[in-house]
Amino acid sequence: MIVALMLVGLVALILFNVPIAVALGIVAMVAMVASAGMESLLNAALVMFNGATSFPLLSIPLFILAGAIMNSSSLSRRLIAFASALFGFVKGGLAMVNIGTSLFFAEISGSAVADVAALGSILVPAMKKKGYPKEFAAAITSSSATLAIIIPPSIPMILYAVMAEASVVQIFVAGIVPGILGGVAMMALAYWYAVRYNYPVEEVFSLQRVAHTFREAAWAFLLPMIILGGIFGGVVTATEGAGLAVVAALFIGGVIYRDLDLRHLYDSMMEGGVQTAVVMLLVAASALLGVYLTEQQIPQQLAAWISSITNDKYAVLMILNVFFLIIGLFLHSAAAIILVVPIVMPLVNAAGIDPVHFGLVVTLNLGIGQQTPPVASVLMTACSIAKADMWEVTKVNLPFIGVLLAVLMLVTYVPAVPMALVEYFYR
Template structure:
């Protein structure tokens, strides 16, 4: 296993994409240990890793998000959020967080949210007198909300890997997302007082009804997804297809901003993004198989238990391990790699699988905004043109907020389980 880890680390240092780093390390392991029969079955293991009907939800939800982006929905949401927030000191920072929360129900991915919201909000905040590093950091912190509310791609993959109800996972992430959103708003308002941030321009009264009418149909998308699944009207896979069709209809007929060229570009972007996601899942599945050969998951579980048999100590240690893993790996790949280990440790923790899923996903998403290699940090730093070091420094208090919510998810089951329990009655 040492050879595998060494080659994987070398590939990452050289800048090889994560999917190919996993694949090259797996091939090197099989060559080194003369596992020729397993080498022949390498493609079969890759295909088996993605041969799951529920994974069809991923391309459809990605397509829905891309169609919404192509319909220029981001600006509509930002203006609607500005109308809701009104004129308060530091209002544009609050608009940033509120818009991120609204956009979360459309994108399903933190990186997409950081790019879409950041391209609109960061220049606007800088023009209004905010520091570029602070605007970028706030956008990055808000972007992880997309991983907690439907249609979260990470929650879908966790559900596929563990057999947990995707509908329950979608519901379970909503309250933690609102808690993060509320705490970020509180931090933005506090900082506005300390640094005397400006008040935004009011939205003209005559525009308000039009803004609401344009934004509400898009904001209904997560309601349709969860409501349709919970009511039994359609399965998660069918819900994804309905979401894509809904995005196409409102973008083309209601907003009338989807031209044939934009639709074609949305399909192209969906194909390339889906290929990247599935390649990561396929390669990570092969790595998980190698971990099984080496009996690594059971060994790690035994080592954790040897430290303590107290469930809370194990939860703390597990969160620390996942935080470190999230620093270096893309969340979907980290999730596939970690699940064999998590499956061994999970029975010892006494947690509900839905609560555990929200905890794991939120943990790995925090890695996207954690220096020095958080992907969302790179995105917002490029948009704001602020040095990565300054953005990393500015985001530290917001990471503290996310870690607090992570501890709350682990310690307070009702935070993630209340909505699923209410709707399952």
């Protein structure tokens, strides 16, 4: 009953355009006062501070800053040129360029919104100029960006790992195979669209052109190798890898490419600061809510209730899939992870579900939420760039959402898909 009232209050505040972080804090403090009186608020500030200062969380502002710095340099243009030389000879090649570049760019930024903002501003106008419908251009840009967040590094994965007390590195590794499979499936779907609607070939294949664009983008290709190689090799932690990403981005953009001046650096820092503030305020507010829920033993009660219905872990996963898909309609991925994961983890552990496996399930579920209105943060960004109606884009986007759902089912019910590499390297 308490949880239901809190959810109603939270939704009501959000409908009145109260920021989600503020709404979470208000609901938590009202619940605390109602349960234990005003004295319960004495430690509220300390709880929020401690919740937002976890060491792994430091990687989030650093990855955001690295992505913002690379957005300000010519990285996006160089990556697109190479992908175009590689895939442009195929019918509908520019759509495949969109997917391929998106998957690679996410290995630097870890953010689907940053992916859309950086690449969409270049690729969507280019696709429209070549005769692709703006709805298709927005749909493929949006969906490929969401798919890309399951390829490391990924900010939603970092948040999940902190909330679930799981290994960031193992969750990163678990996302590699599903991400590649999803990317190939989206490319196949894009080719089917291209054949059916006679979308154009971008350019004639030329090994010389491939070699030239590869040399132009060679330093950009080194970035994920440095970051992920250091993390997976055990040389650095995920947080230290994020710091390394910032240093590498500054060096490549400012020294190698020479197109990162002080003005662009200032803009990158401001953008990174704003995005970080949004995420960390959510984390701080959720810490307050988490303490209240823990004290009231709400997660344990939820676990006991669902366990009384079924103990089969795949049935539990089905219930949680439906739950997260619904939550994703109304909450941004960061807010949903921060709010819901601590509540369901006792159930996940009781059902014998590997927390790393469940991390992929959660990330994909909430990634689909980025494509499904009314919230659909990534989809709205793509629609804004394409100047297209969100509902018209959603109609075109349904097959690409279908690919995301297929990857989700594969990850959920064939655990070897995400977990094989984790088992091989770490267990």
